[in-house]
Amino acid sequence: MKADIDTSQDRVKGSEAMKTHKCQAEGCGQRIDIKHFMCTRHWFMVPVTLRRVIKAGYRPGRVIDKLPSKVYDVAAVAALAIVKNNEAHR
Ligand SMILES: [Zn+2]
Numbered sequence: 001m002k003a004d005i006d007t008s009q010d011r012v013k014g015s016e017a018m019k020t021h022k023c024q025a026e027g028c029g030q031r032i033d034i035k036h037f038m039c040t041r042h043w044f045m046v047p048v049t050l051r052r053v054i055k056a057g058y059r060p061g062r063v064i065d066k067l068p069s070k071v072y073d074v075a076a077v078a079a080l081a082i083v084k085n086n087e088a089h090r
Helices: 015-019 048-057 070-088
Strands: 020-022 031-033
Touching: 048 070
Parallel strands: none
Antiparallel strands: 020 031
16 A cells, blocks of 8 residues: 655745644644654654654655655554554554
8 A cells, every 4th residue: 555645835935834744644734843753642643663764764845856765655654554553543
């Protein structure tokens, strides 16, 4: 399954759009600082080992320049799947 990470909105020009983006978890529309991958609630659903990988690979602006990072991509997809599963069983 290919994770649908919506980054299109992050391309919006403007000071506010450059500093925030949407939490990457499916169905979560929370605006968060671009330094973060997910909102706090979703982030803490992700196992700490995965969080480390994502933190190491994630950086603001990555969605714009599209530099490839396989490990990061796999970790991000896994994290989103875990959060989705977690949300489905609440
Ligand atoms: Zn969220």
